[in-house]
Amino acid sequence: MNYYPFNSREKLYKPHFGAIKAGETLLLRVLLHFDAHVHDCFLVIKEDSGNFYEVKMEPKEWLEGYRFYDTEITLNEGLYFYKFRYTSDYGEFFVTKTGGSLGIVSNDGELWQQTVYAKDFSTPDYIKGGIIYQIFPDRFYSSGTKKKNVFEDRFLCESWEKQPEYRQNNGKCSLGNDYYGGDLLGIEEKLPYLKDLGVSVIYLNPIFEAHSNHRYNTADYLKIDPLLGDENDLKNLCKSAKKLGISIIFDGVFSHTGDDSIYFNRYKRYGDGGAYNDMSSPYRKWYSFGNFDCGYAAWWGVPSLPEVREETPEFSEFITGDNGVISKWLKLGLAGVRLDVADELPDVILNKIRTCAKKVNKDSFILGEVWEDASNKISYSKRRKFLQGNQLDSVMNYPFANGIIDYVCTKNAEKLAETVMTILENYPKESIHLLMNHIGTHDTARVITAIARYNCFCGDRAWQSGAHLSNDEYNFAVLRLKIAAVIQYCLPGVPSLYYGDEAGLTGYGDPFCRGTYPWGKENTDLLCFYKALGTLRRKHKCFVDGEYVPICAKDGAFGFLRIKDNDVLQICANATENNADINNVYRLKNVLFGENISENDEKITLKPYGYCILG
DSSP states (O other): OOOOSOBTTSTTTOSSOSOEETTOEEEEEEEEEGGGOEEEEEEEEEETTSOEEEEEEEEEEEETTEEEEEEEEEOOSEEEEEEEEEEETTEEEEEEEETTTEEEEOSSOBOEEEEEEOTTOOOOGGGTTOOEEEEOGGGTOOOOOOOSSOOTTSEEOSOTTSOOOOOSSBTBSOTTOEEOOOOHHHHHHTHHHHHHTTOOEEEEOOOEEESSSSOOSEEEEEEEOTTTOOHHHHHHHHHHHHHTTOEEEEEEOOSBOOSSSTTTOTTOTTOSOSTTTOTTOTTGGGSOBSSSTTSBOBGGGOTTSBBOOTTSHHHHHHHHSTTSHHHHHHHHTOOEEEETTGGGSOHHHHHHHHHHHHHHOTTOEEEEOOSSOTTSOEETTEEOOTTSSSSOSEEBOHHHHHHHHHHHHHOOHHHHHHHHHHHHHHSOHHHHTTOEEESOOTTSOOHHHHHHTTTOOOSOHHHHHHOOOOHHHHHHHHHHHHHHHHHHHHSSSEEEEETTGGGTOOOOSTTGGGOOOOTTOOOHHHHHHHHHHHHHHHHOTHHHHOEEEEEEEETTEEEEEEEETTEEEEEEEEOSSSOEEEEOTTOOOOEEEEEEEEEOSSEEEEEEEEEEEEO
16 A cells, blocks of 8 residues: 555544644654655744744654654644655655645645644634524615614615615715615514524624715714614614524724714714814824825725724724723623724734623624635735634634535535635634634625626626526526535534525625515525525534534535534535435435435435435
């Protein structure tokens, strides 16, 4: 039998899979053939600072003509990269990473990553095993209650079914200024519906006063937007949700404010003060003025979003102080915060946010928006420390989202398998079980459209407004969406459902992905599918923090196990138009959930676009 010199995912070489805690002992073993005539073998470690050092490895037992060399090390909190070097009768050689986790003898290969996180890092248990439901508040449900103190310059849509406005210069009814009246009381009214979906966490897009329907241009961090209701409405929503076992987290936008805000006040909506108008304003230090295109630093150059200097003591205290923004809303009843563009917030503010939130409630959930691998992300030329134990609990899982959609559209099961294993290998287990596993959000096309028109977003907003799916496109996309959802709901982490995806909503990006929920006109087949899938997920403890074991990723077939004690499930999917066979690893007999399958004790045959969960 031929062996690889090293494989970071095999216990033979690395008994501890994935990230480790600071101070924990790590055993690494290299396997080198007798014919290599090895003299000495070394572990070569690269610190994140760029410094290299070596640890000599000890020769151990033989295995079929191969010899083990191993070493045990302990590491401090941080990010490390490693490879191996050996000397021999033939010279000096390196063992480096290729093909995912495998090692080969090569001088120019990649290095393996080792994440080391704080030994006291802990995350809230109640998030695990649940289901997140993301709500764009203006578009979910309107209670019909008359609102007070509504700003007169907003366009209030009379028709709930109207397509969101996409024209930027269309008078009062312009992009971002059309409101449908969804509110907090409406969400409270629909809590039983969310409970039927199996929802345990509601993630609300911004709810604070702001002068656009998305509310990412905050006008007042200390007030609920009047169209959504008031503080009492939020308190009552949190209380009612808690009775049903549902927690609510809010969206914190702390990298920028709105120019039309009490802080910046460019248009003097809030009087004569504000940083833009008054050099002595208490908010002047929050912003940077000077040689910029619009006279001040703006987020991604957008003038309506003046950038905040987060490290300014006055701003930092306002957000993270004992009487600050985060403390106020957590004390009111919210369970946590999702941090918008977390990768653009400096480490110092992220550290303070965690300290503040955990001081109010040690079980506060801190979720970050990071689109890439959050364990090794570099932003603004600096390596980030999101998941090393002092900042975020977990992140929005875009790698899984992109991987799942790519799989059902391209049939490339191998690529999805590698994506999953890379994240599981790089992230702390405390974060893995809280990953927000979405396949669509307010920032992406609706998942049905993303699948139906995969890689075909080829027009501006005017084109997108009329680019509707044919019945055949829609139905084929829904067929593949079910495969995607089964994988999403069963992978490690917490699945997140973007409001209306379960009802069959379609649409390209902003604003078309932000249409109103189609109450009374849902795709009932898809809705029943999601309710059944949610019920199954909430019944099985293996989805809480169970082991993930890959079993198949070949020719369009994808399969894995989730295992927790005696709760064992096998999940299988076929993204092709051909039959696919997957071994029935545990010879499970009960099809708990599935479509287009046949099975026996030894194998599962998935018909075209089939999927199943066996238990």
